[in-house]
Amino acid sequence: MPTFSDRIDGLRPSPIRTVLSVVDRPGMVSFAGGLPAAAALPAWSGSVGPETLQYGASEGEPALRRAVADHLHALGVDTTADRVIILSGSQQGIDLVAKLMIDAGTITAVDDPTYLAALQVLRLYGADFTGLDDTGLADASLAYVVPTFANPTGACASGPERDRIADTCRENGTVLFEDDPYRELAYADVDRTPIVARMHGASWIYQGSFSKTFAPGLRLGFMTASPDLFDRLVMLKQAVDLHSSRLSQQIVLDAITGSGWQDRLDSLVDFYRDRRDGFDELLRTYFADLADWTSPPGGLFFWLRLREPMDTRRLLDEAVGRGVAFMPGEEFYAGPPTLGTMRLNFSHADHDDADRGLRILADLVAERFDRRGS
Ligand SMILES: Cc1ncc(COP(=O)(O)O)c(C=O)c1O
Structure with missing residues (x-):
């Protein structure tokens, strides 16, 4: 048996929840719980029945x-x-x-x-x-x-x-x-x-x-x-x-x-794969000399490792001031962070916004590299 936290000693099933699990049985009269009257629930359009609001x-x-x-x-x-x-x-x-x-x-x-x-x-x-x-x-x-x-x-x-x-x-x-x-x-x-x-x-x-x-x-x-x-x-x-x-x-x-679910998943994957590939292309345009990354096989993020180990938390205010937000990679470490990492989401911005944002971000990183070099 796994070792649970100490607070689990005080964990009990809710008696109300246990009773409520039987109130839907046909013929059951319930004086349990604090359920609103079915007739008092708001009327809703479409396929939403009153039980959905209970x-x-x-x-x-x-x-x-x-x-x-x-x-x-x-x-x-x-x-x-x-x-x-x-x-x-x-x-x-x-x-x-x-x-x-x-x-x-x-x-x-x-x-x-x-x-x-x-x-x-x-x-x-x-x-x-x-x-x-x-x-x-x-x-x-x-x-x-x-x-x-x-x-x-x-x-x-x-x-x-x-x-x-x-x-x-x-x-x-x-x-x-x-x-x-x-x-x-x-x-x-x-x-x-x-x-x-x-x-x-x-x-x-x-x-x-x-x-x-x-x-x-x-x-x-x-x-x-x-x-x-x-x-x-x-x-x-x-x-x-x-x-x-x-x-x-x-x-x-x-x-x-519904019958369209698999189609939805397939087209979602195609849509995001295109976004990923477009983003990768833009990264190669703007970040080729500044960072390393691999194109992710799935999910929603690129992970950039800058060629110089600067704390990217210190870039964020300036980036936001110029109109670009990103997640400093240092925030994702349980222990002391590896410096110089960034998480960039590629699913949300369209191609033009991604182009504009990555250009601004690359300029900012390049300026910081230059400042450190001089
Ligand atoms: C790894 C991981 N777990 C959990 C969540 C939470 O997702 P949600 O609460 O929207 O299901 C996220 C959201 O980004 C996530 O990245």
Whole structure:
């Protein structure tokens, strides 16, 4: 059994939530909960029935959970619909896992660099960070990984690297938490099999998101976990927000089970691949003498390593003053940062804006290089 955080000693299932899970049964009279009268809910147009505006299950809508489970099963993940939780964005999943696992000083293995808002949450609960090498994974209680088109680097872990992480976590009882919001945005044919699909019998958590493939403003993601962890994650979700928006879940369910979903994914990938290639071309025009990078096989980011190690946090104000925003790479390190890195998102700006922005940014970097040289 994994070692949970001390606060989990005080975790109890919500009695209200347990009762509410039966109030929809035919013929049931409910004096439980604080449900508004069905007749008092606002009338809505289209396919939205009154039940969509009523309180719902903490785990999420059954049909959406089934659709997610089918998708995960096809990827080789050992799960079923009753082991899926719908999240209010996958950012919520990071918070739930941190609550479950982390006390002050809990050793947590992360990639360096890694997703900065995960570091923010893990730090908040008191994590002590170590690396994803064999020693780090063996020492850690929890390993947080974004192996597929990572944020910020865009990198995709190879098959052998995925095997190594799975084996080392399994052998050492380290809970593996795989965060996978970018997997559908694949521009090259690479191994994307979730690491957790290699972890039968071990403790693991896997999450994905509808933000990058559909609409981030709906705030929906999903999580599944090994049986030893799942019920506690549901209780934590109950305590956070009772459940995710049923309206958002209805919209996402209609989209992902509709006949146009695969076409949407295919054209999204084509669209972003073009953006990536256009961005790469512009980088070669403006940054060829200033930085090194590789074209990412998926995801939404280029990771630039400047030829001179300057702290790019110090460039940001000046860049914003000239009308360009970027993310200083130094923010993505759990430990002391490698200086001179930048994360550039290529999905949002169109070609003309990307051209203008990269020219301004390259001028700024070149000026700083000159100043240091003189
Ligand atoms: C690695 C990673 N995890 C989680 C999230 C959170 O996504 P959301 O809460 O929109 O599902 C992001 C967002 O950019 C991300 O890059």
